[in-house]
Amino acid sequence: GAVVSQHPSWVICKSGTSVKIECRSLDFQATTMFWYRQFPKQSLMLMATSNEGSKATYEQGVEKDKFLINHASLTLSTLTVTSAHPEDSSFYICSASWGRLFGQETQYFGPGTRLLVL
Amino acid sequence: DAKTTQPTSMDCAEGRAANLPCNHSTISGNEYVYWYRQIHSQGPQYIIHGLKNNETNEMASLIITEDRKSSTLILPHATLRDTAVYYCIVRVAGQSSYKLIFGSGTRLLVRP
Numbered sequence: 001g002a003v004v005s006q007h008p009s010w011v012i013c014k015s016g017t018s019v020k021i022e023c024r025s026l027d028f029q030a031t032t033m034f035w036y037r038q039f040p041k042q043s044l045m046l047m048a049t050s051n052e053g054s055k056a057t058y059e060q061g062v063e064k065d066k067f068l069i070n071h072a073s074l075t076l077s078t079l080t081v082t083s084a085h086p087e088d089s090s091f092y093i094c095s096a097s098w099g100r101l102f103g104q105e106t107q108y109f110g111p112g113t114r115l116l117v118l
Numbered sequence: 119d120a121k122t123t124q125p126t127s128m129d130c131a132e133g134r135a136a137n138l139p140c141n142h143s144t145i146s147g148n149e150y151v152y153w154y155r156q157i158h159s160q161g162p163q164y165i166i167h168g169l170k171n172n173e174t175n176e177m178a179s180l181i182i183t184e185d186r187k188s189s190t191l192i193l194p195h196a197t198l199r200d201t202a203v204y205y206c207i208v209r210v211a212g213q214s215s216y217k218l219i220f221g222s223g224t225r226l227l228v229r230p
Contacts (some may be wrong), residue, residue, distance in 0.1 A: 046218070047224075049217055093162070107218055108164055110161050118160035
C-alpha cells in the first residue's frame with residue numbers, strides 16, 4: 001500500500017518552454033501532497049505543500065509564479081515549471097499523505113522526475 | 119521542528135547489523151522520530167517512525183533513548199541493496215500537512 005507515482009520519470013526540454021509533472025497516489029486519497037527539489041549531491045529541499053482544493057503554500061524563496069502547483073483531486077497533484085531555464089534542471093520529487101492517525105500522516109514519496117533544461 | 123545530527127557516512131559488512139545513530143537533543147514532547155532512506159536516483163523510502171517506545175517492522179528497528187534525545191536505526195542483516203543515504207527527521211505528527219525537513223543524512227555503504 002501507499003504507492004505514489006510520478007510522470008514523466010525524466011524530461012528534456014528547451015529553455016523557455018513549460019514542463020508539467022504529475023504526481024498520483026495510486027491506492028489512497030491524499031489530502032496533502034508535497035513537492036521537493038534535489039540538486040546533485042544535495043539533500044531534498046521542500047518547495048511547497050498543497051492541500052486538495054486549496055492553494056499551495058510555498059517555502060521561502062520559491063517563486064509561486066514559476067512553479068505552478070495544482071491539487072485538484074485527492075489522487076493527483078501537478079507541478080508546472082513555467083519558462084524553464086537551465087538552472088531549473090533538477091530532480092523533482094513529490095510525496096503524499098492522507099490523515100491524522102498514527103501512520104496516516106506519514107509521507108510516501110514518488111520515484112522522482114529528472115528535468116534537464118537545455 | 120527539532121534539528122538532528124547524523125554521521126556523514128558509515129559502512130558495514132553484508133549480513134551484519136547496521137546501526138545508524140541520530141541525535142535530536144532539542145526534540146519536543148509531541149515530535150516523532152522518522153527515518154527515511156534514499157537509494158541513488160530514487161525517491162525517499164519510508165522506513166519507520168516512533169515517539170518514545172521502540173518500534174520494529176519488516177525493514178528495521180528503531181531504538182529511542184529514554185530521554186528521547188537520541189535514537190538508533192537498526193538494519194538487522196544488511197544487504198548490498200541497503201546502500202543508501204539514511205535520513206533521521208523529527209516532526210510533529212497528527213496532521214498530514216506537517217512538513218518534513220531533510221538534513222544531510224548518513225551515507226551507508228554495505229560492503230560485500
